[in-house]
Amino acid sequence: MRNGQKSELLTLHTRPKIELRSAIPGRERWDVPCLYRRLELALVVEHNLQKQAGIVDVRANPVTGRMLVRYDPAVLSVSEKVKTLILAVLDTFLAPHTSENDARSTELSLYRLLQTVPPKRQLALSAPASSVVSSLLQTLTPLVFVMPLATAISGGSLLLTALGITGKVPQLLVMSSLGAAIFGLFGLADYYRKKQWNALAHAIEHDMRLNVFAHMQELDMASLGDLSTGQKLHLVVNDTSELRTFFEDGPHELIRTLTAFTLVGTAAIVISPSLALTALLPLPLLWWVARYVNQRSAPAYAPVQEATSDLSHLLTSNLSGLETIKSFTAETYELEQVRHSSEAVRQRNAEAVSVSGFLSNLMQLAFVSSLLLTGTVGGVLFIQGAISAMGYITMVFCAPMFLQSVHSLDRLNGSYQRAAVAAQRLFELLDTPVRIISGHQSLPAAEIRGHITLQNVSFSYDPGFEVLHDITLHIPANATTAIIGPTGSGKTTLIKLILRFYDTGMGHVVIDGIDVRQWVLHDLRTAIGLVSQDVYLFPGTVHENILYGRPDASEAEVTEAARVAEAHDFILQLPQGYETIIGERGQKLSGGQRQRLSIARAILKNAPILILDEATASVDGETEAAIQRSIARLSDQRTIIIIAHRLSTVRHANIIYVLDNGQLREQGDHETLMCQQGLYATLWNVHNGLVIPSPVEPQET
Numbered sequence: 104m105r106n107g108q109k110s111e112l113l114t115l116h117t118r119p120k121i122e123l124r125s126a127i128p129g130r131e132r133w134d135v136p137c138l139y140r141r142l143e144l145a146l147v148v149e150h151n152l153q154k155q156a157g158i159v160d161v162r163a164n165p166v167t168g169r170m171l172v173r174y175d176p177a178v179l180s181v182s183e184k185v186k187t188l189i190l191a192v193l194d195t196f197l198a199p200h201t202s203e204n205d206a207r208s209t210e211l212s213l214y215r216l217l218q219t220v221p222p223k224r225q226l227a228l229s230a231p232a233s234s235v236v237s238s239l240l241q242t243l244t245p246l247v248f249v250m251p252l253a254t255a256i257s258g259g260s261l262l263l264t265a266l267g268i269t270g271k272v273p274q275l276l277v278m279s280s281l282g283a284a285i286f287g288l289f290g291l292a293d294y295y296r297k298k299q300w301n302a303l304a305h306a307i308e309h310d311m312r313l314n315v316f317a318h319m320q321e322l323d324m325a326s327l328g329d330l331s332t333g334q335k336l337h338l339v340v341n342d343t344s345e346l347r348t349f350f351e352d353g354p355h356e357l358i359r360t361l362t363a364f365t366l367v368g369t370a371a372i373v374i375s376p377s378l379a380l381t382a383l384l385p386l387p388l389l390w391w392v393a394r395y396v397n398q399r400s401a402p403a404y405a406p407v408q409e410a411t412s413d414l415s416h417l418l419t420s421n422l423s424g425l426e427t428i429k430s431f432t433a434e435t436y437e438l439e440q441v442r443h444s445s446e447a448v449r450q451r452n453a454e455a456v457s458v459s460g461f462l463s464n465l466m467q468l469a470f471v472s473s474l475l476l477t478g479t480v481g482g483v484l485f486i487q488g489a490i491s492a493m494g495y496i497t498m499v500f501c502a503p504m505f506l507q508s509v510h511s512l513d514r515l516n517g518s519y520q521r522a523a524v525a526a527q528r529l530f531e532l533l534d535t536p537v538r539i540i541s542g543h544q545s546l547p548a549a550e551i552r553g554h555i556t557l558q559n560v561s562f563s564y565d566p567g568f569e570v571l572h573d574i575t576l577h578i579p580a581n582a583t584t585a586i587i588g589p590t591g592s593g594k595t596t597l598i599k600l601i602l603r604f605y606d607t608g609m610g611h612v613v614i615d616g617i618d619v620r621q622w623v624l625h626d627l628r629t630a631i632g633l634v635s636q637d638v639y640l641f642p643g644t645v646h647e648n649i650l651y652g653r654p655d656a657s658e659a660e661v662t663e664a665a666r667v668a669e670a671h672d673f674i675l676q677l678p679q680g681y682e683t684i685i686g687e688r689g690q691k692l693s694g695g696q697r698q699r700l701s702i703a704r705a706i707l708k709n710a711p712i713l714i715l716d717e718a719t720a721s722v723d724g725e726t727e728a729a730i731q732r733s734i735a736r737l738s739d740q741r742t743i744i745i746i747a748h749r750l751s752t753v754r755h756a757n758i759i760y761v762l763d764n765g766q767l768r769e770q771g772d773h774e775t776l777m778c779q780q781g782l783y784a785t786l787w788n789v790h791n792g793l794v795i796p797s798p799v800e801p802q803e804t
């Protein structure tokens with residue numbers, strides 16, 4: 104960040120003024136003047152506001168000084184809450200010390216990013232070197248025209264005459280050939296330069312994308328829980344590509360500008376100091392016009408971007424809710440919404456084109472005026488004999504390149520800032536420590552017996568809100584254990600602790616006598632087959648999805664796993680059987696079919712511990728009973744844990760644990776628990792319609 108911007112940040116630490124422009128439930132547009140022309144602040148505020156609970160999406164626009172906030176009305180019911188959040192985030196980043204730290208950390212991030220470049224040693228050297236060569240040649244390209252022209256109108260080249268080439272026509276031919284050679288060389292050098300920077304930029308993007316993705320995979324659920332899928336995607340795709348965009352052009356633009364300044368400036372001073380001064384004269388004017396145009400042409404397009412973003416948001420939500428729209432016969436209403444939104448894009452675009460057309464003419468006018476000034480003053484100096492024809496022509500041809508640099512430097516600044524903020528966001532994630540550290544105790548799956556013990560386990564997702572309280576229980580090997588309890592009682596949480604998606608706050612989870620924290624994480628998770636509540640299937644074929652459980656399994660093993668999961672018959676009825684493509688998240692299958700595929704996948708994994716978390720909730724009773732029978736046959740070779748709300752599913756389990764509100768209330772087999780006449784018996788009776796649940800009793804399990 105520039106010093107000027109730093110001080111700008113420092114001066115703005117009084118409470119910012121913000122004003123609501125428009126609001127509909129779930130979406131508000133705010134005027135936030137302190138964001139105006141402060142790209143970096145806008146990006147940082149946008150990033151941090153997005154992390155707040157209830158905020159769905161934020162667009163902070165430094166060009167208009169406005170902010171669009173999409174939020175979840177269920178969490179942030181009133182506008183005042185959104186306002187409080189915006190002010191809290193602004194306060195944090197406008198406070199003097201924080202701003203400076205933030206500026207420093209942005210710069211540090213870019214510096215850290217540059218440190219990742221040297222390992223790409225060859226590219227790190229060849230890209231800047233090719234830029235220097237290409238820039239030198241580009242600065243010389245005006246000579247392609249200057250040399251023949253000067254030869255034709257002057258008395259000929261003294262140098263060529265001295266070399267024995269006399270006569271204007273031969274000299275003209277030599278000059279033209281030399282010019283063509285320079286131009287040709289520049290073409291080659293620039294082609295090579297583009298390839299080098301492109302390769303380096305893509306290598307940086309590729310490495311960063313892989314690092315960030317790998318780190319996301321390693322991070323525990325608690326660290327990632329703050330980021331929405333959209334934000335994760337933004338980091339992996341958009342922020343990394345922001346770095347590539349900068350490296351593709353930014354450093355080369357800088358080298359080119361410096362080369363043009365140095366070469367043309369030196370040439371101008373050698374030819375005539377007064378002409379050099381003349382060439383510099385229009386610079387302040389041009390700088391001012393370039394800034395004016397850049398600052399105003401972006402605002403002209405900002406409303407177009409906002410309208411386009413609104414339209415795409417509307418389309419995305421409409422297209423994903425097509426079934427709901429149809430069921431409420433709201434097609435006409437939705438079409439009107441889209442028509443209105445699309446019309447806004449068209450109108451704003453027309454307005455933007457008329458403004459930007461004017462601004463581009465203004466820029467051209469400033470550019471031509473600058474050239475005319477140099478040309479006129481140079482012409483006067485030539486007439487007075489202060490400079491030669493060659494010098495005059497050289498300046499007239501070189502000045503445009505010199506002056507153009509001013510325009511590109513201003514653009515470069517914007518691209519640099521976007522890359523610096525993207526780098527900061529990426530390093531912020533990479534710096535998030537991995538909290539679930541693998542242990543050193545290695546245990547091959549074949550040697551695992553599958554005794555699981557929870558010793559005085561307490562756990563909370565958020566400090567102060569304990570969801571499991573002092574649980575001690577034993578899950579025997581080669582038997583079926585059921586965990587039941589009312590919704591939200593902590594059943595899934597308990598499973599997550601066994602898998603080490605989270606670590607216990609207090610107490611121990613022990614498998615085969617070893618604390619799970621001592622296990623090699625890979626071994627632990629390989630030893631457990633999980634069918635979770637939220638079935639996730641990959642967009643591919645049925646066969647590929649089952650094979651995900653054990654990629655080296657044979658055809659026969661895949662079919663056998665499908666049979667055990669009662670999936671084989673329905674798979675054969677699909678259009679292409681096992682080769683049927685099941686669509687995104689398996690959307691071409693019914694809920695029950697999806698569940699059976701995920702059971703088959705877990706069975707194929709053939710892990711010594713199999714956990715079924717509401718795995719048969721969406722299949723009919725008959726199919727469920729068949730799956731139960733198949734799984735029961737597996738239970739003498741492995742530990743099976745079943746979580747189910749349908750109590751008939753767990754009736755035959757060897758041991759049933761009843762959780763209630765994070766506490767272990769009862770344990771025993773079905774008969775024992777029924778005799779106890781406690782919570783289990785009540786739930787069983789409710790389940791079988793023997794008791795009508797009262798509002799104070801648990802409604803269902």
Ligand SMILES: Nc1ncnc2c1ncn2[C@@H]1O[C@H](COP(=O)(O)OP(=O)(O)OP(=O)(O)O)[C@@H](O)[C@H]1O
Binds near residue numbers: 564570589592594597
């Ligand atoms: N990632 C999370 N962050 C914060 N709280 C959570 C998280 N996941 C679950 N909880 C809370 O922990 C408690 C137990 O949730 P859990 O999913 O373990 O219940 P459950 O018994 O499996 O419920 P269900 O039968 O509805 O699946 C609930 O109060 C829930 O709100």
